[in-house]
Amino acid sequence: MPNALKIRDNIYWVGALDWEVRDIHCNTVPYGTTYNAYIVMDGEDVLLIDTVHPDFTDEMMSRIQSIVDPSKITDILINHAETDHSGALPSIMKYTPEARVYCSAKSGVKSIVQHYHESDWNFIELNTGDTFKVGKYEFTAQLLPFVHWPESMSVYLASEKILFSNDAFGQHIATSERFDTDGYPLDIVFREAKRYYANIVMAYNPAVANVLPAVGALDIEMICPSHGIIWTEKENIDKIQKMYHEWANQITDGRAAIIYDTMADSTKQMAYAIRDVLEEFGIQHRIYSLHSDSVSEVLTDVMTAEYIFIGSPTFNKTVLPTVGAFLSYIKGFAPKKRKGMAFGTYGWGNISNREIENIMAQLDWDIIPSMSAQYIPTDDQLEDLRNHVRNEINKRYDAQ
Ligand code: FEO
Numbered sequence: 308m309p310n311a312l313k314i315r316d317n318i319y320w321v322g323a324l325d326w327e328v329r330d331i332h333c334n335t336v337p338y339g340t341t342y343n344a345y346i347v348m349d350g351e352d353v354l355l356i357d358t359v360h361p362d363f364t365d366e367m368m369s370r371i372q373s374i375v376d377p378s379k380i381t382d383i384l385i386n387h388a389e390t391d392h393s394g395a396l397p398s399i400m401k402y403t404p405e406a407r408v409y410c411s412a413k414s415g416v417k418s419i420v421q422h423y424h425e426s427d428w429n430f431i432e433l434n435t436g437d438t439f440k441v442g443k444y445e446f447t448a449q450l451l452p453f454v455h456w457p458e459s460m461s462v463y464l465a466s467e468k469i470l471f472s473n474d475a476f477g478q479h480i481a482t483s484e485r486f487d488t489d490g491y492p493l494d495i496v497f498r499e500a501k502r503y504y505a506n507i508v509m510a511y512n513p514a515v516a517n518v519l520p521a522v523g524a525l526d527i528e529m530i531c532p533s534h535g536i537i538w539t540e541k542e543n544i545d546k547i548q549k550m551y552h553e554w555a556n557q558i559t560d561g562r563a564a565i566i567y568d569t570m571a572d573s574t575k576q577m578a579y580a581i582r583d584v585l586e587e588f589g590i591q592h593r594i595y596s597l598h599s600d601s602v603s604e605v606l607t608d609v610m611t612a613e614y615i616f617i618g619s620p621t622f623n624k625t626v627l628p629t630v631g632a633f634l635s636y637i638k639g640f641a642p643k644k645r646k647g648m649a650f651g652t653y654g655w656g657n658i659s660n661r662e663i664e665n666i667m668a669q670l671d672w673d674i675i676p677s678m679s680a681q682y683i684p685t686d687d688q689l690e691d692l693r694n695h696v697r698n699e700i701n702k703r704y705d706a707q
Contacts, residue, residue: 309366310373311346312485314529314537315467317444319346321355321370323363326481331391333636334506335601338499339481342367342391343533345471347464348375349442354382356462356471357533361394368398377402382441384409386473387459388418392533397423407431409439411450415458433460435521449525451475451518453511461522468528475522476547477534478503487536487543496536498607500547503534504554505610506603509640516555523548557644559613563592566605567618568629573652573683574618580689581616581650584696590614597629602636609637614646614700615672617663621653626662634666641670646703648675650692654682675699 311319322343329336342359344367353375359367371377380403385393388410396419400406410416412432420426431439433448440446446462453459455474462471478499484491508515530538530547538544563585569575578594585592592614595605609615619630626634647670649663660677667674678695680688 308373309369311370314345314485314531315469317348318467318469319370319374320344320485320531320537321346321367321374323359323366323370324481324483325360325363331479334479334502334603336479338479338495340479341481341535343531343535343537344395345531346371346374347441347444349444351379352382352440352442353380354384354441354444355380355399356384356531357386357392357473358395358399360391361398364395364398367395379403380406382407382409382439384446384462384471385415385419386411386461386471386533387456388415388422389456390422392473393419393422397425400425400428405429409433409448411448411458411460412437413450413452413458413460415460418456418458449518449521451522453514454518455507455511463525465526468526469531470522470525470527470529471531472522473533474507475532476500476530476538476551477532478536480535482536485537486539488539489536491536493543497546497550499535500550501554501610502603502607504551505607505640509554509606509610509642512555512557512641512643515551519548519552519555523552554610557642558611559644560611561590562608562612563590563614563616564595564605564608564612565592565616565618566595566597566609566633567616567650568597568627569618570620570622570627571683573680574620574650576684576689577650577652577678577680577692578616578618580692581648581696584693584700585614587697588700590700597627597633602633605633606636606640610642612645614648616648616650617667618650619659619663620651621656621659624656624658626651626659630659630663634663638666638669643671645670645672646675647672648696648699649677650679652680652682652684657681673703
């Protein structure tokens with residue numbers, strides 16, 4: 308039976324591993340995920356921090372039962388109402404119906420009631436700076452509105468220098484390694500942290516940027532997120548916080564992304580002509596075919612790309628469905644401060660570029676004028692495209 312894992316004296320991990328999930332609300336998760344829950348106990352006082360996805364209730368209960376009878380849980384902290392963290396709450400409440408249930412004062416209780424339709428639970432609301440005690444342990448609430456939902460929050464345990472951060476600083480990875488020091492490849496951990504931020508948090512960048520300084524001011528030796536690996540190494544804790552600062556403040560990395568789909572390889576020819584110019588300039592880049600790459604993988608690089616080229620042929624007076632889905636996705640996540648260009652081919656109605664540029668304009672990007680070709684581009688047209696992109700990049704270099 309699955310057991311709890313001790314992470315400090317009186318502090319245990321009691322979460323669950325979802326090895327098989329590959330999609331979480333349109334976010335591709337190639338490594339599965341972890342639903343992290345924690346127990347902190349002292350004497351008669353037992354706190355459960357978050358729960359797990361409802362499908363994994365039995366696994367969490369088994370881990371809890373390996374260290375304490377669930378009916379002895381006196382306090383439950385729900386940092387976030389989304390079901391991957393609150394989903395096992397109704398089951399736990401059957402064991403311990405009188406437990407105090409702590410939630411964010413910013414709609415935390417309302418969100419839980421709207422999920423589980425139980426308004427009689429012993430709710431206690433927390434604002435930033437509010438404290439509560441579990442035995443000798445005193446926790447301080449730090450609300451994290453919109454990292455990921457309005458009621459998202461975290462708690463800091465000053466005596467242990469541990470931040471229970473919920474979604475913040477998480478990664479969708481299922482692994483038997485619990486800590487960043489256990490040997491799981493850190494390049495994958497940081498890449499998955501980036502994918503996680505891009506596809507879950509990026510839409511709320513200004514709110515994240517607002518709250519990060521308060522988190523950065525804490526003296527942290529361990530970050531226990533609600534997904535993925537626990538951060539314990541100072542170097543990693545500093546690095547993930549620095550990355551969050553850069554992502555939330557939309558700091559780009561100078562790279563480029565060429566994102567396209569094609570019907571008969573004509574738009575593809577244009578994509579690779581743009582590639583030629585990026586190579587000339589030494590601009591690091593990646594080409595994505597929306598026919599085969601998931602939008603969440605593309606968005607992970609788009610989050611930090613400086614140049615974004617989006618191509619589609621005109622198809623039934625609009626863009627290809629794959630490109631339409633990507634435009635909808637990127638519009639929602641709303642990356643700002645980018646240089647963007649549309650390109651594509653058409654048969655008799657030249658419409659796709661206009662639709663792509665419309666989204667770029669809504670995102671307030673610096674728009675490089677689009678280029679198109681009818682049916683199959685000639686060598687001269689491809690060379691015109693190279694010259695155009697070359698000139699536009701040069702203009703932007705000169706302006707810097
Ligand atoms: Fe991991 Fe927003 O839930």
